[in-house]
Amino acid sequence: MTRVLHVRDLRVSFPAPDGHRFHPVDGVSFSLDRGETLALVGESGCGKSLTSLALLRLVPPPGRVDAGSTIRLGDTDVLSLEGEALRRIRGRRIGMIFQDPMTSLNPVFTVGDQIAEGVRAHLPVTKAQARERALALLQEVGIPDPAGRLDAYPHQLSGGMRQRVMIAIALAAEPEILVADEPTTALDVTVQAQILEVLDQLRRARGMAVLLITHDLGIVAGRADRVAVMYAGQIVEEAPTLELFAHPSHPYTQGLFASVPRISGPVERLTPIGGTVPSPTAFPSGCRFRPRCPQAFDKSELPPDLLAVGPDHRMRCWLAEGRGGRD
Amino acid sequence: MTSVSPPLLEVRDLVKHYAAGGLFAGGPPVRAVEGVSFTVGRGETVALVGESGCGKSSVGRTILRLQEPTSGRAVFDGTDVFALDRAALRRLRRRMQIIFQDPYSSLNPRMTVGAAVAEGIEIHGLAKGAEVARRVAALLAEVGLDPGYARRYPHEFSGGQRQRVGIARALAVEPSFIVCDEPVSALDVSVQAQVLNLLADLQRERGLSYLFIAHDLAVVRQIARRVEVMYLGRIVESGPTEALLASPRHPYTVALLSAVPEPDPTRRRSRIVLRGDLPSPSDPPSGCPFHTRCFHPGRNERCRTELPLLRPVGATLAACHYAESTPAAAPATAASA
Numbered sequence: 001m002t003r004v005l006h007v008r009d010l011r012v013s014f015p016a017p018d019g020h021r022f023h024p025v026d027g028v029s030f031s032l033d034r035g036e037t038l039a040l041v042g043e044s045g046c047g048k049s050l051t052s053l054a055l056l057r058l059v060p061p062p063g064r065v066d067a068g069s070t071i072r073l074g075d076t077d078v079l080s081l082e083g084e085a086l087r088r089i090r091g092r093r094i095g096m097i098f099q100d101p102m103t104s105l106n107p108v109f110t111v112g113d114q115i116a117e118g119v120r121a122h123l124p125v126t127k128a129q130a131r132e133r134a135l136a137l138l139q140e141v142g143i144p145d146p147a148g149r150l151d152a153y154p155h156q157l158s159g160g161m162r163q164r165v166m167i168a169i170a171l172a173a174e175p176e177i178l179v180a181d182e183p184t185t186a187l188d189v190t191v192q193a194q195i196l197e198v199l200d201q202l203r204r205a206r207g208m209a210v211l212l213i214t215h216d217l218g219i220v221a222g223r224a225d226r227v228a229v230m231y232a233g234q235i236v237e238e239a240p241t242l243e244l245f246a247h248p249s250h251p252y253t254q255g256l257f258a259s260v261p262r263i264s265g266p267v268e269r270l271t272p273i274g275g276t277v278p279s280p281t282a283f284p285s286g287c288r289f290r291p292r293c294p295q296a297f298d299k300s301e302l303p304p305d306l307l308a309v310g311p312d313h314r315m316r317c318w319l320a321e322g323r324g325g326r327d
Numbered sequence: 328m329t330s331v332s333p334p335l336l337e338v339r340d341l342v343k344h345y346a347a348g349g350l351f352a353g354g355p356p357v358r359a360v361e362g363v364s365f366t367v368g369r370g371e372t373v374a375l376v377g378e379s380g381c382g383k384s385s386v387g388r389t390i391l392r393l394q395e396p397t398s399g400r401a402v403f404d405g406t407d408v409f410a411l412d413r414a415a416l417r418r419l420r421r422r423m424q425i426i427f428q429d430p431y432s433s434l435n436p437r438m439t440v441g442a443a444v445a446e447g448i449e450i451h452g453l454a455k456g457a458e459v460a461r462r463v464a465a466l467l468a469e470v471g472l473d474p475g476y477a478r479r480y481p482h483e484f485s486g487g488q489r490q491r492v493g494i495a496r497a498l499a500v501e502p503s504f505i506v507c508d509e510p511v512s513a514l515d516v517s518v519q520a521q522v523l524n525l526l527a528d529l530q531r532e533r534g535l536s537y538l539f540i541a542h543d544l545a546v547v548r549q550i551a552r553r554v555e556v557m558y559l560g561r562i563v564e565s566g567p568t569e570a571l572l573a574s575p576r577h578p579y580t581v582a583l584l585s586a587v588p589e590p591d592p593t594r595r596r597s598r599i600v601l602r603g604d605l606p607s608p609s610d611p612p613s614g615c616p617f618h619t620r621c622f623h624p625g626r627n628e629r630c631r632t633e634l635p636l637l638r639p640v641g642a643t644l645a646a647c648h649y650a651e652s653t654p655a656a657a658p659a660t661a662a663s664a
Binding site: 261263 | 378379485486487488515516517518519520521523524527542543544545546548549572582583584585586587588589590591592593594598599600601603604605
C-alpha cells in the first residue's frame with residue numbers, strides 16, 4: 001500500500017475572548033493509503049470538518065494550525081508551503097467537495113466553464129481540450145445528456161446533479177485524495193445512494209484515496225474501509241470498518257450505536273447519550289467524554305491516550321487497559 | 328384494526344396547488360398535493376414519508392390551515408376544519424398543534440423561552456397570573472428542561488434543547504393532535520434519540536395523536552404504527568409500518584427502503600439506484616407519477632397513460648398496476664444515470 005497522506009498531532013486553535021486559545025481540533029493523527037476510504041465520524045462540533053479544512057490550509061482566520069502539527073502529502077510538507085506551491089496542492093493533489101453544492105458553484109458561469117476552469121488551472125491544456133475534458137468528466141460522474149448540460153447554469157440543475165458537477169470539478173485535475181465533507185447530507189436518500197455510488201466507482205477506477213467526513217454511521221458501514229470516530233476535537237476510536245461495527249468499544253461509540261434507529265431487527269426504545277456535546281471553548285478535563293459516560297470511573301479524571309483494544313483497533317479510554325489482549 | 332370510535336382525524340381527497348408566482352406568474356401551478364386521503368386514530372402515530380418535494384409538509388400545514396387547501400376535506404373529531412371561520416379555527420388550534428424541523432426559526436429570538444411557552448396559555452385563557460408561571464415550569468420539566476431556563480433566550484440553547492422548547496410550546500395549550508414536521512432531522516443522532524423517546528413518552532402519558540412527517544424510514548419505524556408513502560403529491564403506498572417495510576408493494580417504497588443506509592457492514596442488501604431526478608411537481612408525468620423512474624420489469628404502456636389507484640395488495644394498499652409482481656429488490660446494478 002502506498003501511503004498518500006500522513007497527519008500527525010494536528011492541532012487547530014482559535015483565540016478566545018479571554019486571550020487564550022482553544023483547540024477545536026486537538027491532537028488528531030491518521031493516515032490514508034492509495035485507493036482507501038477513511039471515514040471521520042462524529043457529531044456537530046467534534047472537529048471533523050476543521051480537520052479536513054486544515055489539510056488544504058483552509059482554516060478560516062483567526063484560526064490557525066498550531067506549530068508541532070504535521071501534514072505530509074506524499075513527500076510534501078503541506079504546512080511549510082506558501083503561495084503558488086500551496087495553490088498547486090489544492091485541487092491538483094487534494095480535491096474537495098462540500099455538503100451544499102449550490103454555495104460552492106458560481107451562479108453566473110455555466111457548468112462547463114466551471115469544470116474547464118478547474119482543468120486549466122492545473123493542467124497545460126487548450127480551451128478546447130479543457131472543454132473536451134469537462135464533457136468527459138460530466139459523463140464520468142453520471143450526468144445524463146452531458147453535452148447538453150455543459151452549457152447549463154447551476155440553478156437549472158437538481159441538488160443531486162449539482163453535487164455531481166462539484167465532484168467533476170474536484171476531479172478535474174485528477175487529485176490523489178478526495179476530501180468529501182458530508183457530501184450527501186443535503187440530499188434525499190435515493191439521490192444520496194446515487195452520489196455515493198458515483199464516488200465509489202471513481203475511487204476504484206482512479207485508485208484515489210477518499211477522506212469521507214460524515215455524521216451518519218449508515219453511510220460509513222457501506223462505504224469506508226476504516227473508521228475514525230471523533231469526539232471533542234480528538235479521535236476517540238479507530239478501527240477497520242467491520243471490526244468497529246462488530247466491536248464498538250469506546251463508550252461514546254457504543255452510545256452512538258444505541259442512539260440510531262434501525263430499519264431492521266426488533267424495535268426497541270432508543271438509548272440516547274445523556275447530556276450535550278461540550279463546547280470547544282470548554283472541553284472537560286481528563287477524559288472528555290467523562291461527564292456523559294455511563295462507565296466513567298476514577299481514572300477517567302486523567303486524559304487517556306489511544307490504547308489498543310484489538311488488532312488495528314484503538315480507543316481513547318482507560319477501559320482498554322483491561323482488554324488490550326482481546327483477539 | 329377494528330376500532331369502534333371514529334378516527335380523530337380524517338383527511339379526504341386533499342388537494343393543494345400553489346399558483347406560479349413572480350417571474351413565472353401565469354405558468355402552470357405547482358401541484359404539491361394531488362388528492363390525498365388518510366386517517367389518524369386516537370393515541371396513534373401515522374407517518375407521512377417521502378423525499379423533498381413530495382408534498383408531505385404541505386399536507387401537514389394544510390390540515391392545520393396554516394395554508395388554505397385547494398380542495399378536499401379534513402374532519403377533526405367531528406369538526407370540518409376547512410369550513411371554520413377564523414374564531415372557530417382559533418379555538419380548534421388549541422387542540423391541533425405543530426412542531427417544526429428547525430425550532431430556532433419558529434421561536435422569537437427576543438422572547439424568553441418562558442414567554443414563548445406561556446403565549447399559548449394566555450391567548451387561549453387557560454390560566455392567569457401566577458398559575459401561568461407554574462404551568463410553564465411544569466411544562467419545561469415535562470420536556471426535560473430545567474424550569475429555571477424559563478428566563479433564558481432561544482440562542483442560549485442547543486438544537487436539542489430548542490426542540491424541547493418547541494414541544495413544550497405545543498403542549499402548553501393541551502392539544503390532542505400534533506403535526507410533527509421533520510422534528511428530529513436537524514439533530515445529531517444522540518440528541519435525536521432523546522427527542523424521539525420524549526415524543527413517545529408524551530404520547531403515552533397524554534394520549535396524543537401524531538402526524539409524523541419524515542424522510543427517514545428508520546426514524547419512522549421507531550415511532551409510527553402506520554405509514555403513508557408519498558411521491559409527487561400522492562400516496563403511493565399505505566399500511567402498518569412493519570408490514571410495509573417487510574414486504575413493500577410499490578416500486579418507489581422498495582427503492583426508498585433499499586436506499587436507507589444501514590449501520591451494519593455485514594448486511595449486503597441489494598441497493599436500487601433510481602434513474603434520474605424527481606420530475607417537477609408543476610409538470611408531473613402522465614399516468615403513474617413514478618413511471619419515469621420505475622424499475623418494475625412488468626412496467627408498460629398502461630403505466631404511462633393510466634393513473635393507478637390505491638388498492639389492497641397483501642398487507643398494504645399500493646398504487647401500482649403491477650403491485651402483485653413488484654420485485655423485492657431490483658437488480659443491484661440498475662443504471663445509475
